[in-house]
Amino acid sequence: MRSIRKHAAITLAATAALTLAACSSSGSSATSSSTGNKHVTLTWWNNATTGYLRTVWTQAAAAYHTAHPNVTIKSEPFQNEAFTTKVPAALAGSNPPDIYQQWGSGQEATQVPSGKLTDLTPYTSSWIGQLGVAANAWQVDGKQYGVPYDLHTVGFWYRKDLFTKAGITSPPTTMTELNADIAKLKTANITPIGVGSKDRWPDAFWWEYFAVRECSTATLKAAIKADNLSAPCFVKAGNDLKAFMATNPFQKGFLGTPAQLGAGSSAGMVANGKAAMELQGDWDPGTMTPLTANKNLNAQLGWFPFPAVAGGAGSPTTALGGGDGFTCTTGAAEPACADFLKYLDTPAVQTKVVAANVGLPANPAAASALTLPAMQSVQQYNQAAPFIQVYFDIAMPTNVGQTLDTAIANFFAGQATPQSIITTVNQAAKTQ
Amino acid sequence: MSDTRSVTATAEDAVAVTPPIRPARRSPALRRRLELTVLLTPPLLLFIGFVLLPIGIAAYYGLYKWTGFGPLTNFAGLANYKIALTDPAFQQAILHNVIIAVLSLVIQIPISIAVALLLNRGIRGRSVLRLLVFAPYVLSQAITGVMWLLILQPGGFADQLMQAVGLGSFVQLWLANLNIVLYTMFVVLTWQFIGFGIILLVAGLQGIPVELGEAAALDGASGWQTTRRITLPLLGPTIRILIFLSIVGSLQVFDVVWIMTGGGPAGASSTMATYLIQSGFRSYEFGYGSAVAVIMFIVCFVFALVYQRFVLRRDTRGALTRAVG
Numbered sequence: 085m086r087s088i089r090k091h092a093a094i095t096l097a098a099t100a101a102l103t104l105a106a107c108s109s110s111g112s113s114a115t116s117s118s119t120g121n122k123h124v125t126l127t128w129w130n131n132a133t134t135g136y137l138r139t140v141w142t143q144a145a146a147a148y149h150t151a152h153p154n155v156t157i158k159s160e161p162f163q164n165e166a167f168t169t170k171v172p173a174a175l176a177g178s179n180p181p182d183i184y185q186q187w188g189s190g191q192e193a194t195q196v197p198s199g200k201l202t203d204l205t206p207y208t209s210s211w212i213g214q215l216g217v218a219a220n221a222w223q224v225d226g227k228q229y230g231v232p233y234d235l236h237t238v239g240f241w242y243r244k245d246l247f248t249k250a251g252i253t254s255p256p257t258t259m260t261e262l263n264a265d266i267a268k269l270k271t272a273n274i275t276p277i278g279v280g281s282k283d284r285w286p287d288a289f290w291w292e293y294f295a296v297r298e299c300s301t302a303t304l305k306a307a308i309k310a311d312n313l314s315a316p317c318f319v320k321a322g323n324d325l326k327a328f329m330a331t332n333p334f335q336k337g338f339l340g341t342p343a344q345l346g347a348g349s350s351a352g353m354v355a356n357g358k359a360a361m362e363l364q365g366d367w368d369p370g371t372m373t374p375l376t377a378n379k380n381l382n383a384q385l386g387w388f389p390f391p392a393v394a395g396g397a398g399s400p401t402t403a404l405g406g407g408d409g410f411t412c413t414t415g416a417a418e419p420a421c422a423d424f425l426k427y428l429d430t431p432a433v434q435t436k437v438v439a440a441n442v443g444l445p446a447n448p449a450a451a452s453a454l455t456l457p458a459m460q461s462v463q464q465y466n467q468a469a470p471f472i473q474v475y476f477d478i479a480m481p482t483n484v485g486q487t488l489d490t491a492i493a494n495f496f497a498g499q500a501t502p503q504s505i506i507t508t509v510n511q512a513a514k515t516q
Numbered sequence: 517m518s519d520t521r522s523v524t525a526t527a528e529d530a531v532a533v534t535p536p537i538r539p540a541r542r543s544p545a546l547r548r549r550l551e552l553t554v555l556l557t558p559p560l561l562l563f564i565g566f567v568l569l570p571i572g573i574a575a576y577y578g579l580y581k582w583t584g585f586g587p588l589t590n591f592a593g594l595a596n597y598k599i600a601l602t603d604p605a606f607q608q609a610i611l612h613n614v615i616i617a618v619l620s621l622v623i624q625i626p627i628s629i630a631v632a633l634l635l636n637r638g639i640r641g642r643s644v645l646r647l648l649v650f651a652p653y654v655l656s657q658a659i660t661g662v663m664w665l666l667i668l669q670p671g672g673f674a675d676q677l678m679q680a681v682g683l684g685s686f687v688q689l690w691l692a693n694l695n696i697v698l699y700t701m702f703v704v705l706t707w708q709f710i711g712f713g714i715i716l717l718v719a720g721l722q723g724i725p726v727e728l729g730e731a732a733a734l735d736g737a738s739g740w741q742t743t744r745r746i747t748l749p750l751l752g753p754t755i756r757i758l759i760f761l762s763i764v765g766s767l768q769v770f771d772v773v774w775i776m777t778g779g780g781p782a783g784a785s786s787t788m789a790t791y792l793i794q795s796g797f798r799s800y801e802f803g804y805g806s807a808v809a810v811i812m813f814i815v816c817f818v819f820a821l822v823y824q825r826f827v828l829r830r831d832t833r834g835a836l837t838r839a840v841g
Contacts, residue, residue, distance in 0.1 A: 169797060172584030194800065198585045282691065282777060337670035339781035340691025345662065348669035482800040483583075490794070497694060497782035 124417040125156045126424065129170070129184040130410070133161040137440040144433050148424055155420045157183075175200045175413075182416035183424070186230035186409045188222040189479040190308070195411075201229045202412040207422030215429065215446050216467065221474045222409050231425040232409035233434075234443035237466045238289050238475075239403075241354060241368045241458070242361035244386045246274050250360070255388035257400075259328070262391045266333050269360050277333045278350035278359035280343025284493040285477065286350065289363050289404065291492045291505070292476050294321035294328075296402050297393035301471045304398075308479050311513035313506045317397060322495070322502025324393060329496075335359055339497055344371050355381055363390070365405070366462045370441040387458040389465050403469040406478055407443065480513075487512035571813060578807035583800045596807035605783050606808070609791040610815075612698055616787070617766035619702050625758060628710055629751075632717035633743065646718065650711040657708065661775030664704045665691070668776075691777055694784040701773050701785050708772065709765065713758050720754030721747070753831040760823055767816050788812045 128145070132138040138161060145157035160181070162170060167185050174180040175198040186192055195201060205228045212219050212228060222230035242255065247265070250272040256262040269276040280286045296304065299317035307313055335341065335353060342349045343364075353359035355372035362368070369385055378384075392400035410428070412421035427433060434450035437443075444463050445451055451463045466472070477485030491508045494500040500508075578597070581590040600606050635646055652660065667673045668690040675687045690700045724747060732742045748755075770789035773779060779786035779794060786794075792812065796805015 168800075169584075172800065172802070175585050194583060195585060282780065284778065284780065335670075337689040337692035339694075340689060340697070340777065341669070342665065346666045346669070348666060348672060482798075486794070486799040493780060494782040497780070497784070499694075499782040 123154045123156070124420055125158055126182040126416060126421055128157050128159045128410075129167070129174075129181040130159060130161050131164040131167065131185050131408075133163055135440065137437070137442055140433070140436045140440050143436070144428060148427055152420070152423075155417075155424070157424060171195070180413045180415065182421055183410050183412055186222065186411040187406060187478050188230055188232070188409060189406075189474045190481050190485060191478055192222065192229055192411070193224045194481050196224050196229060200413045200415075202414050202416065202418055202421065204228045204231065204412060204418075204422050204425070207419065208426070211426060211429075214449070216448060217469070218405075218407060218446065218466070218472055221407065221472065221479075230409045230411040231429065232407040232446040233425075233428050234437055234446055235405060235407040235466060235472075236365045236367065236443050237403050237405040237462050237469075237472075238293065238363060238365050239387055239389045239462060239465065240361050241364055241372075242386050242388065243354060243357060243384050245384050246272075246357060246360040247386075250274055255386065256391050257388075258392045259324075259394065263328075263331060266331060275335045275353070275359040276361070277335070278341070278353040278362040279334045279338050279496075280341050280350035280362075281334075281339045281493065281496050282341055283343040284489050285475075286343050286362075286364065287496045288475070288477060288489050288492045290328075291321060291325055291495070292473070293363070293390040293404050294324045294393065295398075295476075296404050296473050297321075297390065297396040297398045297400065298324065300397040301399070301402065304471075304473055308476075311480055311484055311510075313509050318506055319502050320396075322505055325495070326502055344375075347375050349375065351375060366443055366459065367441075369456055369458070382456055385456070385458050387461045399470060401465075401469055403466055403472045404475065405466065405472050406474045407446065409446070484509060484513045571810075574806040574809050574813075576806075577803050578810050580803040582803035584802040588803075590803075592803065596804045597811065599804065600808050600811060603795075605786065605795070606788075606791055608783055609779075609786040609788050612785065613767050613769065613787050615698060616702055616705065616769055617763045619699075620706075620762040620766050621759065624706050624710055625713065625755070625762060627706075628713035628717055628758065629748075629755070631710075632714045632721060633747070635714065635718055636721040646715070649714050652708045653711040653715075655708065657771035658775060660704065660708050661772045664707075664772075665776045668700065692781060694781055697777060697781065697785045701769075701776065704772055704776065705769065709762075713762070716758055717751065717754055720751050724750045756827055756831060760820075760828065763819060763823075764816055767812070767819070788815075 128141075130141055132141050141159055141161075145159050149156055164185075171184060172195075174184070175195060180200050192201070205226075208228050208231060212231070215232065218235050219228070219232055222228060222232055240255070246269070247255070250265070250268045252265050252268055256265050266276040279290070295318055298321045299307070299315060303315050303317055307315055307318070335350075335358075338350075341353075344351050346352055347356055350359065350362050351364065351368060351371045352375040354362050354368075355376035355378060357378070364371075369382065372381060372385075389400070389403070410425055412418060412425065428437075429447045431447060431449045434445040434447045435453040438445045438450050438453040444459070444466055445453070448463075448467055451460075451467075454460055454463055473479070477489050479485070480488065488505070488509045491500055491505040495502075495505055577588070579591060579593060580588040581592045581596070582588050631649065635642060635649070639645075655663075670689060670692070674690065678684060678687050688696050691697055728746050728750070729742050732746055737745070768789060769787045770793075773785055773787055774790050774793065777785045779790035788808070789812070792805055792808045795801065796808055
């Protein structure tokens with residue numbers, strides 16, 4: 085869902101921002117603080133405004149109410165982009181929703197000082213282990229303030245048919261191989277890689293993956309914790325990216341290309357065979373389908389992880405990703421709220437979430453419901469990852485993350501250097 | 517306001533002429549006051565609540581370093597303003613607004629006047645042409661943005677069209693070239709808003725009595741002389757209003773740019789408003805964003821005041837004297 089969030093920016097952000105005060109009124113209506121026999125109503129802000137996920141959530145709320153007649157869940161979907169402004173406003177007010185959309189990490193950490201987020205640890209400690217290391221991204225200082233319902237992993241989506249046409253027999257596993265494959269694709273007159281630089285965040289995936297490969301897990305964790313990218317491996321990542329971009333791997337005019345809008349977008353290019361691959365999240369097949377008349381697309385799509393970088397301290401099995409989850413607020417009936425979030429992670433609900441094609445299941449028990457073979461590869465990679473680095477713009481405090489995205493986008497436009505990215509971000513972190 | 521005042525004057529004159537009978541004197545005054553209260557209170561409350569108050573609140577927020585969460589504790593004084601005004605990215609955004617404003621004056625308005633003069637003649641299919649010219653203005657800016665984004669993709673409709681008519685060598689990376697993207701934005705904005713200017717001018721032209729032109733023609737004036745000496749001067753008030761609206765619009769450009777480029781690549785098409793949303797609200801820097809909003813407000817407000825005072829004064833004074841006298 086990150087996909088939609090990032091991209092539907094448009095006026096919503098503006099209008100929502102300008103009407104802050106007007107927006108913050110629809111809050112919690114919990115009538116009691118304990119489940120007991122009293123009836124409680126939980127207001128639930130989620131981003132499923134359309135599509136199958138909306139149905140899944142409606143059904144889940146109804147099913148939970150049937151099983152627990154004293155708990156009513158009131159789903160209130162909002163456009164993804166609205167959360168950026170609605171959540172801060174609600175948390176600043178006295179009446180926040182009982183449950184709201186939570187992307188975890190730094191953004192969650194930015195929200196915790198409001199004092200409105202429930203520490204769910206006592207309710208989740210018995211079962212959250214089932215979700216694996218990914219759930220750690222919803223912890224702040226070891227306390228579980230949120231629970232994921234789906235996960236994302238970034239990697240290469242590629243066209244098997246175009247790879248074959250260029251004489252590539254198996255997907256690359258090292259940067260050297262990737263560079264060789266790019267040369268082969270160019271010889272075959274195929275645009276090797278599509279990138280949607282207009283939207284900025286796809287650029288960030290490139291720099292971030294090079295950082296994940298160049299830096300050890302310990303360095304990454306320390307850097308995110310301290311909001312400081314001074315470790316030398318981050319400059320190396322920028323240098324790697326610079327060298328890589330010097331080979332001209334992207335489509336012509338990539339700076340103006342949107343990531344997901346229309347057949348000319350980077351996703352559309354791969355879907356229509358105009359580019360051989362792109363570095364994107366697992367939502368990409370779902371994004372591509374409506375952008376092409378190509379009925380064979382799912383069979384033609386393959387997936388491979390970001391290649392190993394020679395000399396890098398990072399493991400090639402470390403993933404870059406994130407996910408979607410929910411947080412309970414302190415005004416809510418805590419046990420009921422926590423129990424509902426647990427219910428959303430049961431295989432029964434998770435199977436449906438997977439069918440909604442929004443991402444990988446938070447609960448691996450539902451992985452068998454992933455139908456696309458390439459998605460199984462993503463799931464396996466995600467499960468085997470010793471560490472999942474959350475997208476830097478979510479992992480770091482929001483203003484620092486946005487500064488990083490902008491700096492990387494400027495770098496793609498030739499207006500920044502590997503060193504200036506680091507300097508700008510460290511500066512933003514210092515003044516925050 | 518002027519209407520109310522003229523009513524007041526009339527009523528008081530009437531009172532002065534008629535013998536001073538107490539009830540008769542009080543009741544119209546009371547009625548007047550009641551009318552004023554009933555009619556003016558709701559709009560006044562709305563104006564205060566949704567215009568003045570938010571401006572005041574934004575000015576207040578702008579003095580703090582504030583992420584949008586919790587109480588305003590981190591007082592920063594004018595630091596936010598200082599950061600904004602010294603940030604090269606914001607200076608660049610202001611420059612872009614100014615460039616768009618100047619281009620509007622130099623290119624958009626002369627074209628509007630020419631087309632309006634043309635449309636005011638008795639040519640065939642005039643109403644259809646007017647409709648066509650006005651049509652883009654009716655589209656929402658979000659639709660315009662998405663549509664042009666798709667048209668201007670490399671190898672897209674615009675490029676193909678240019679190649680088909682032999683202009684292939686002029687094809688550029690419209691949205692990706694840092695030196696061109698701002699002018700691409702200007703073309704799209706012109707496409708969308710020129711119809712509004714034209715319709716405004718056509719309406720102004722229709723207010724000019726035909727007899728003046730006929731009399732001039734009888735005296736031997738050429739078409740060009742009539743246009744230059746009679747039509748354009750009489751169109752003056754409309755043109756001055758159009759210039760005002762164009763410049764204020766140029767200072768506030770947001771939607772189309774935000775959708776088509778997000779202000780990029782590397783800020784090459786940024787405007788004050790895209791900077792405000794990106795550096796303020798998307799980065800959870802609500803205090804900073806408010807400060808930028810206040811700067812933007814001041815720029816527009818000062819321009820509006822100066823323009824009203826020195827350029828529109830003649831036009832509005834005429835209107836006022838007529839109403840009061």
